[in-house]
Amino acid sequence: MKGQRWTDYAILLLAIVGLxxxxxxLAGPEAITPPLATVRHLAVLMDGARFWEHARxxxxxxxxxxxxxxxxxxxxxxxxxxxxxxxxxLTPILSTLYSIPKIMLYPVILLVFGLGLSAKVAFGxxxxxxxxALFAIGAIRxxxxxxxxxxxxxxxxxxxxxxxxxxxAALPEIVTGLRxxxxxxxxxxxxxxxxxxxxxxxxxxxxxxxIHNVPDIMALTLLxxxxxxAANTFLLAVEKxxxxxxx
Amino acid sequence: xxxxxxxxLAIVGGAVLALEIACRSGLIDRVTMVPPSQMVVAxxxxxxxxxxxxxxxxxxxxxxxxxxxxxxxxGFLIGxxxxxxxxxxxxxNPVLFSYYSVPTFVFYPLxxxxxxxxxxxxxxMGAMFGIVAMISATLVSIDRIPRVYGKAARVMRLSPWQTxxxxxxxAATPHLITGIKLAVAYSVIGVIAGEFIISTAGLGRRLxxxxxxxxxATMYGxxxxxxxxxxIVNTVLQGWETRVHRRWYRL
Numbered sequence: 001m002k003g004q005r006w007t008d009y010a011i012l013l014l015a016i017v018g019l020x021x022x023x024x025x026l027a028g029p030e031a032i033t034p035p036l037a038t039v040r041h042l043a044v045l046m047d048g049a050r051f052w053e054h055a056r057x058x059x060x061x062x063x064x065x066x067x068x069x070x071x072x073x074x075x076x077x078x079x080x081x082x083x084x085x086x087x088x089x090l091t092p093i094l095s096t097l098y099s100i101p102k103i104m105l106y107p108v109i110l111l112v113f114g115l116g117l118s119a120k121v122a123f124g125x126x127x128x129x130x131x132x133a134l135f136a137i138g139a140i141r142x143x144x145x146x147x148x149x150x151x152x153x154x155x156x157x158x159x160x161x162x163x164x165x166x167x168x169a170a171l172p173e174i175v176t177g178l179r180x181x182x183x184x185x186x187x188x189x190x191x192x193x194x195x196x197x198x199x200x201x202x203x204x205x206x207x208x209x210x211i212h213n214v215p216d217i218m219a220l221t222l223l224x225x226x227x228x229x230a231a232n233t234f235l236l237a238v239e240k241x242x243x244x245x246x247x
Numbered sequence: 248x249x250x251x252x253x254x255x256l257a258i259v260g261g262a263v264l265a266l267e268i269a270c271r272s273g274l275i276d277r278v279t280m281v282p283p284s285q286m287v288v289a290x291x292x293x294x295x296x297x298x299x300x301x302x303x304x305x306x307x308x309x310x311x312x313x314x315x316x317x318x319x320x321x322g323f324l325i326g327x328x329x330x331x332x333x334x335x336x337x338x339x340n341p342v343l344f345s346y347y348s349v350p351t352f353v354f355y356p357l358x359x360x361x362x363x364x365x366x367x368x369x370x371x372m373g374a375m376f377g378i379v380a381m382i383s384a385t386l387v388s389i390d391r392i393p394r395v396y397g398k399a400a401r402v403m404r405l406s407p408w409q410t411x412x413x414x415x416x417x418a419a420t421p422h423l424i425t426g427i428k429l430a431v432a433y434s435v436i437g438v439i440a441g442e443f444i445i446s447t448a449g450l451g452r453r454l455x456x457x458x459x460x461x462x463x464a465t466m467y468g469x470x471x472x473x474x475x476x477x478x479i480v481n482t483v484l485q486g487w488e489t490r491v492h493r494r495w496y497r498l
Contacts, residue, residue, distance in 0.1 A: 004334075027357070096481060096482075104454060108470075214356075220353070221349065221354070224348070224349045
């Protein structure tokens with residue numbers, strides 16, 4: 001079974017590379033670089049000194065944005081989820097805010113924070129904050145009431161209630177929210193760098209777009225995709241473990 | 248809590264009022280933000296008198312509409328196909344999840360090479376951004392159909408078509424609506440981002456122009472318009488979702 005999974009991954013990878021190569025033949029070098037050339041170009045890019053400065057800037061911005069989005073989203077989400085009244089009133093507001101295209105707010109972020117780290121962090125955090133909060137609300141709301149009732153009947157102490165009943169019941173969905181928040185913060189940070197920054201990988205992307213440097217665009221996108229997929233695969237594995245544990 | 252709607256209105260109203268006061272008193276300067284009342288005035292002014300407004304707004308909303316259709320219909324069909332192939336799905340899963348970590352619109356310049364500057368590039372951009380949400384939602388929606396429905400359909404000797412249309416599709420609808428909501432949101436992002444980067448018409452382009460020209464009132468008026476449009480669509484879909492949910496999960 002395990003062996004088959006790896007064979008399937010290999011087939012998928014081959015299929016992607018094949019489609020990519022075919023797209024190259026169809027669209028031409030003006031639009032796409034072929035897979036091998038893209039990997040080579042990425043290696044060349046990563047060899048340059050400036051690249052690692054940009055990568056570091058992105059990493060720092062992403063870390064801060066994650067801290068703000070995940071911590072803020074969790075605290076607000078749990079607080080709202082724990083109070084039925086607040087949930088009824090505030091959750092629709094949060095889900096409307098979640099659905100607005102935050103990219104249109106980039107001029108506001110620029111005007112408020114100026115060009116730089118805080119703008120990127122704000123952009124990243126506002127992408128991750130809402131999904132984390134909404135999933136945390138859902139996690140608390142979906143705790144079966146029978147658990148709470150039985151706990152009351154058994155006179156479970158408040159601290160034990162949180163530790164042994166609420167947390168295990170809510171954790172799987174919270175972890176799902178954190179994974180999605182992580183992914184959207186990554187996207188938000190890159191977008192922030194594209195529109196509100198002068199350093200970072202997102203900035204390298206938008207610069208490459210402006211001068212139509214196709215090899216750079218392809219190589220940087222490949223890098224972003226590989227990093228995001230690796231991080232997501234890891235978080236999905238963690239999530240699966242938490243979900244299995246909860247059962 | 249008897250009237251959550253009124254409380255909500257009070258909270259949103261209070262926030263808008265606070266913003267209005269902060270802007271009018273000079274706490275927030277005029278270049279950063281204009282008072283909400285002036286955003287409305289700017290929007291009304293644009294709608295009634297500005298020559299470019301209707302053609303640009305029309306172009307943007309047309310492109311978004313086309314992108315939404317092109318992400319929902321093919322996304323649903325691809326979702327059905329992938330669901331029928333569990334091995335493909337197992338390996339595709341991490342890719343589906345990481346898709347939304349990458350700003351897909353970096354490919355926009357490449358789309359321009361292929362489709363030229365104009366609606367086609369923007370529509371493909373929006374559809375590319377929205378389709379994966381619909382694929383994922385379709386997969387989930389089929390997973391969540393209770394097995395017992397299939398058994399009931401067999402007991403009642405429904406044909407495969409009847410089972411699909413009368414049982415499976417309605418049962419999958421709640422999660423499909425969630426997918427539609429996401430596809431709408433992402434299509435909007437794709438189209439507007441494309442307009443920001445390179446375009447000859449559209450609200451995104453006007454937004455960038457007004458930002459570059461320090462025309463803060465116009466800028467916020469345009470944002471208000473996009474916000475209102477998205478909020479209306481979202482509320483309609485949310486209402487549909489709640490109704491369907493209530494029908495299926497009568498509690």
